[in-house]
Structure formats: structure tokens, C-alpha cells
């Protein structure tokens with residue numbers, strides 16, 4: 353496989369029995385583990401949550417990350433109209449800082465625009481060392497306020 357570069361094409365792909373191990377093996381740095389759940393945990397949760405939409409992130413043919421949405425429109429009986437939240441987002445520590453996270457968000461935003469009755473994409477981050485707040489601000493997200501758990505919320509009009 354040719355090496356991944358910042359020019360590599362970023363795609364979102366469904367996880368298959370053949371690729372699951374590689375996606376489960378992706379990880380952020382130890383110093384970032386308080387910021388996002390492991391992919392094991394996310395994929396397990398996804399299988400019990402009707403509103404979960406999740407994909408592996410590839411740079412060319414190399415698995416480099418994972419993204420998951422809470423998409424209320426997937427539920428047979430939505431609890432809130434148009435509710436769409438970026439639930440999990442990670443780029444493996446070996447591939448951070450290469451522009452892949454930004455490209456994933458562009459693809460996720462394109463996907464979000466196809467969801468029925470959805471006007472905004474929400475996200476949140478823990479207000480702790482190394483948080484991704486500036487990453488989301490650079491993508492145009494507007495921070496609103498922190499919830500009772502200290503999680504900062506932000507939204508992007510689609």
C-alpha cells in the first residue's frame with residue numbers, strides 16, 4: 353500500500369466483517385483518551401441505538417479514523433424533529449494534523465444536508481486539555497453554552 357499523505361483521498365465507508373478489526377485497532381493518543389470514547393465502545397453503542405449512523409474513515413485505502421452521528425431521523429418514531437449531532441469523531445494518532453479531520457467534517461456536513469428536516473448539525477466537546485473546540489470553530493461551528501456536565505455545545509447551520 354502506498355503511504356498516506358495529506359493529498360490522500362478521504363472517504364467514509366461502512367464497516368464490514370473484513371475491516372472491523374482494523375477499525376477497532378485505531379486509537380487516539382493516551383493524552384487524548386479523556387476526549388473521546390474508544391471505537392470498541394462506540395461501535396458497541398451503535399448496535400443498540402436506532403439513531404446511530406457510523407462510518408470508518410479511510411485515507412486512500414488506509415483506515416485512519418471513525419465518525420458517528422446521532423441522527424434522530426433514523427428512528428421509526430423520532431423524539432425530536434431534525435435532531436442531528438456529531439456523536440463521535442476520531443482520527444488515529446498516527447494520522448492527525450494531515451487535514452483528514454477537516455475533510456471528514458466536509459463529508460459529514462454534505463451527508464447532514466441530505467437528512468430530512470435537518471437544519472443544523474450540533475456538536476460538543478469536553479472543556480479539557482487538548483479539546484477540539486478550535487477544530488470545530490475553524491469549520492464554522494458557533495459555540496453556544498456548556499451543559500451541566502461541563503460539555504460545551506456548538507452548532508452549524510446547514
Ligand SMILES: CC(C)(COP(=O)(O)OP(=O)(O)OC[C@H]1O[C@@H](n2cnc3c(N)ncnc32)[C@H](O)[C@@H]1OP(=O)(O)O)[C@@H](O)C(=O)NCCC(=O)NCCS
Nearest residue numbers: 387388442443448449450451452453454477483484486487
Ligand atoms: C480533533 C480531530 C478529530 C481533528 O482531526 P485532524 O485530522 O487531526 O484535524 P485536521 O488536520 O483536519 O485539522 C484541521 C484544523 O483544525 C486544527 N485542529 C485539529 N485538531 C485540533 C485540536 N484538538 N485543537 C485545536 N485545533 C485543532 C488544525 O490545526 C487545523 O487547523 P488549520 O486549518 O489552521 O491548519 C483529531 O485530532 C482527534 O481525533 N482528536 C482526538 C479525539 C477528539 O478530540 N475528538 C473530538 C471529540 S469532540
